[in-house]
Amino acid sequence: MSETIQNTPLREAKRKRQLLGLGGLVVLLAAGAGGYWYFHASHFVSTDNAYAAVEIAQVTPSVGGTISEVLVTDTQAVKQGDVLVRIDQTDARLALAQAEADLGRATRRVKGFVANDGSLAAQIAAREADEQRAAAQLAAAEADFARAKIDLSRREALAASGSVSGDELTRAKNAFAGAEANLAAARAAAAQAKANRTTALSSREANAVLIAGTNEETKPEVAFARARRDQAAVDLERTVIRAPVDGIVAKRQVQLGQRVQPGMPLLAVVPVQEMHVNANFKEVELRKVRVGQKVELYADLYGSSVRYQGVVEGFSAGSGAAFSAIPAQNATGNWIKVVQRLPVRIRLDPKELEAHPLKVGLSMHAEIDTREQK
Numbered sequence: 001m002s003e004t005i006q007n008t009p010l011r012e013a014k015r016k017r018q019l020l021g022l023g024g025l026v027v028l029l030a031a032g033a034g035g036y037w038y039f040h041a042s043h044f045v046s047t048d049n050a051y052a053a054v055e056i057a058q059v060t061p062s063v064g065g066t067i068s069e070v071l072v073t074d075t076q077a078v079k080q081g082d083v084l085v086r087i088d089q090t091d092a093r094l095a096l097a098q099a100e101a102d103l104g105r106a107t108r109r110v111k112g113f114v115a116n117d118g119s120l121a122a123q124i125a126a127r128e129a130d131e132q133r134a135a136a137q138l139a140a141a142e143a144d145f146a147r148a149k150i151d152l153s154r155r156e157a158l159a160a161s162g163s164v165s166g167d168e169l170t171r172a173k174n175a176f177a178g179a180e181a182n183l184a185a186a187r188a189a190a191a192q193a194k195a196n197r198t199t200a201l202s203s204r205e206a207n208a209v210l211i212a213g214t215n216e217e218t219k220p221e222v223a224f225a226r227a228r229r230d231q232a233a234v235d236l237e238r239t240v241i242r243a244p245v246d247g248i249v250a251k252r253q254v255q256l257g258q259r260v261q262p263g264m265p266l267l268a269v270v271p272v273q274e275m276h277v278n279a280n281f282k283e284v285e286l287r288k289v290r291v292g293q294k295v296e297l298y299a300d301l302y303g304s305s306v307r308y309q310g311v312v313e314g315f316s317a318g319s320g321a322a323f324s325a326i327p328a329q330n331a332t333g334n335w336i337k338v339v340q341r342l343p344v345r346i347r348l349d350p351k352e353l354e355a356h357p358l359k360v361g362l363s364m365h366a367e368i369d370t371r372e373q374k
Contacts, residue, residue, distance in 0.1 A: 022240050051277065051364060056360070066087065074252050149176055180350055272353070295366055312347075
């Protein structure tokens with residue numbers, strides 16, 4: 001009994017030492033955890049609300065028509081420029097032939113205008129010669145008229161004294177009448193010659209307006225016909241639909257024999273080599289996140305053993321809730337604050353993507369190192 005009483009203080013002292021040791025260990029662990037968080041963990045933010053994404057290239061026709069050939073299927077890898085779909089070219093070839101005929105006709109018309117200018121110049125010269133000849137004939141007719149008038153006046157004066165016979169006076173009157181008629185005809189011919197020259201000048205001026213400041217290549221109607229020909233050639237080329245980027249074919253909807261219209265979705269090409277990650281971080285986690293900071297990621301597809309090295313490329317202009325199809329409303333006034341998430345775009349290394357390809361929508365885990373502040 002006495003031995004038990006003596007051992008009690010010893011056990012109490014031992015228990016106190018154990019409690020002190022345990023307390024010290026807890027303090028040490030807490031200090032270590034605090035130090036680890038302060039010097040290391042506090043500089044990293046992470047989320048598993050992240051997904052692989054890419055800018056998908058939609059393939060749509062620029063011209064309408066009937067599908068004559070489909071050369072790809074879903075999941076098929078294609079290179080930029082590979083033929084995906086062909087549209088029947090019959091209508092496009094006919095349109096091109098008609099446009100080329102219209103261009104040839106317009107070119108010939110312009111050449112006709114240029115050639116007509118020389119012909120009109122010759123006509124003007126001929127009309128000027130006709131005008132000069134009519135003027136000379138008018139002058140001669142005026143001289144004949146004046147002479148016949150003087151001769152008639154003389155005969156009439158002599159006839160009063162009986163020095164001239166009646167026959168001679170009659171011949172003088174007839175000569176005067178003929179000279180007067182010739183004068184009238186000469187005046188009419190001169191007026192007609194002048195009008196003909198004026199008409200020829202007007203025709204050349206009108207033709208000059210059509211060809212002034214242009215040539216066969218720059219004539220508006222030729223340029224218009226050439227533009228239509230070029231458009232028809234482009235439409236013919238667009239009947240062959242090619243891959244806009246390297247990638248994987250997805251969402252193929254087009255079928256052989258289908259009638260399509262411009263802008264109708266045919267299929268999509270996913271450029272998997274340009275994959276990025278959209279990571280949704282809580283707003284309170286983004287205080288120290290900056291563009292250009294390094295990010296370490298892994299995909300559930302490969303597990304944490306395969307790591308990707310990325311870079312923060314940018315931030316979304318709004319939270320996911322703000323850009324949702326039906327934004328959250330608080331019409332009732334029963335408001336409860338919900339922490340929002342902001343999408344952060346992360347660029348991946350193309351070499352790492354080539355070694356371990358990702359697919360659109362795969363789940364990712366992202367951790368941003370915020371120690372580098374820019």
